[in-house]
Structures are given as C-alpha cells and as structure tokens.
Amino acid sequence: DTGVSQNPRHKITKRGQNVTFRCDPISEHNRLYWYRQTLGQGPEFLTYFQNEAQLEKSRLLSDRFSAERPKGSFSTLEIQRTEQGDSAMYLCASSLPPTDYYNSPLHFGNGTRLTVT
Amino acid sequence: SQQGEEDPQALSIQEGENATMNCSYKTSINNLQWYRQNSGRGLVHLILIRSNEREKHSGRLRVTLDTSKKSSSLLITASRAADTASYFCATDNYGQNFVFGPGTRLSVLP
Numbered sequence: 001d002t003g004v005s006q007n008p009r010h011k012i013t014k015r016g017q018n019v020t021f022r023c024d025p026i027s028e029h030n031r032l033y034w035y036r037q038t039l040g041q042g043p044e045f046l047t048y049f050q051n052e053a054q055l056e057k058s059r060l061l062s063d064r065f066s067a068e069r070p071k072g073s074f075s076t077l078e079i080q081r082t083e084q085g086d087s088a089m090y091l092c093a094s095s096l097p098p099t100d101y102y103n104s105p106l107h108f109g110n111g112t113r114l115t116v117t
Numbered sequence: 118s119q120q121g122e123e124d125p126q127a128l129s130i131q132e133g134e135n136a137t138m139n140c141s142y143k144t145s146i147n148n149l150q151w152y153r154q155n156s157g158r159g160l161v162h163l164i165l166i167r168s169n170e171r172e173k174h175s176g177r178l179r180v181t182l183d184t185s186k187k188s189s190s191l192l193i194t195a196s197r198a199a200d201t202a203s204y205f206c207a208t209d210n211y212g213q214n215f216v217f218g219p220g221t222r223l224s225v226l227p
Binding site for chain 1 (some may be wrong): 148150152157161162205207216219
C-alpha cells in the first residue's frame with residue numbers, strides 16, 4: 001500500500017490556460033473521488049468514480065471541469081480556461097467498495113495546489 | 118452546500134488537556150466519519166461511526182453520535198502538540214459522496 005499519489009504537487013498557471021492533474025489511487029480501491037478545498041474550508045465534493053464509471057458530478061462543477069478514469073485505475077482532472085476562482089487545493093481520495101451498505105473510509109492524497117494568476 | 122458544521126471553528130488548549138469538537142448535520146445519514154488534516158497535507162481518516170452506533174473509541178479518541186439531534190462529538194483525551202491540526206466531520210448520503218464540514222482548527226500548546 002503506497003497510498004494515494006497526486007501529481008503535480010503544485011501548479012501555477014495563467015488565467016485562460018488549461019491544466020490537468022493526475023491521481024493514482026490505492027490499487028485495490030475501486031472508488032475514486034475528487035474534492036476541491038480552499039483555505040479555511042472543508043473539502044468540497046466534485047465528482048466520483050466507481051471503476052471507470054463516473055457516478056456522480058457536483059452541480060457546482062462547471063462544464064470547464066472534466067474528469068476521467070479510463071481503465072478504472074488512475075484518474076485525471078482537467079480544468080479548461082482556468083479562472084482565478086479556480087485557485088485551490090485539489091484533493092483525490094480512494095476507497096474500497098461499500099460493505100454491508102456502509103461506506104468505507106476515504107484515503108486521501110496530499111493534493112495538487114493550483115494557483116491561477 | 119456543506120452538510121456538516123463543526124463547532125467551534127477554532128480551539129486552543131494546553132498539552133495534556135482534553136479537546137472536544139462537535140459536528141451537526143441536517144439530513145439523515147448512513148454513517149459519520151472524522152478526519153484530521155495537517156497543514157498542506159491530505160486528510161487522514163480517524164474513526165467511523167455507523168448510524169446505529171452511539172459511541173465508539175479508538176485510542177485517545179472517543180466519538181459519540183446522536184441521530185435524534187443530528188450531532189456528533191469528537192473527544193481527544195490527553196492532547197499532544199502533534200494533535201495540532203484541522204478536524205473535519207464527514208457524512209455520507211447512503212453510499213454516494215461524502216460531505217465535509219468547514220472544520221475545527223485545533224492548536225495544542227506545549
């Protein structure tokens with residue numbers, strides 16, 4: 001168990017540019033989540049996958065955001081035409097499937113900090 | 118919007134004292150979890166309590182859940198400087214995504 005890995009750790013980009021982040025979950029975890037966190041706030045749900053299927057997407061997520069998990073392993077989160085309001089920490093988490101109708105704990109990566117100038 | 122709301126927003130205590138944080142939520146839940154986050158890092162899972170449980174212990178942690186009041190508390194006993202972090206409660210929507218509160222920032226002074 002090497003943990004959840006996120007790359008890059010930091011990304012500075014100019015407004016209007018596209019950025020892509022990568023998340024490598026724990027290998028046996030079939031669920032993968034993306035969250036966004038701004039300073040002093042809790043993580044805000046963006047989307048989650050079960051294997052390669054994207055099962056839920058936040059209504060707050062604009063169409064500039066897209067996430068993929070093509071083979072049910074790693075995932076990418078792309079933000080097109082970045083805006084200054086996109087500056088945040090983007091967190092990825094993975095988990096085992098639910099057991100007995102109860103969710104399993106999330107295992108988080110250390111995040112990608114995005115700064116849009 | 119965030120369902121869980123932690124209280125207080127910030128807490129400062131001396132090493133050795135106990136720290137209590139509360140979480141309130143709005144809708145029915147399947148389970149409630151507590152996480153810790155050190156500055157600049159990801160969240161670390163601490164403890165999960167199911168909707169049919171009232172209390173759970175893990176080391177120096179004690180969690181209670183009152184579904185009638187839609188509230189939970191996290192007690193850290195004999196706090197240490199290393200406990201300094203932000204603490205979040207998270208509720209799930211019956212197998213779907215997890216919703217986090219804004220967190221309590223705990224400072225344990227040596």
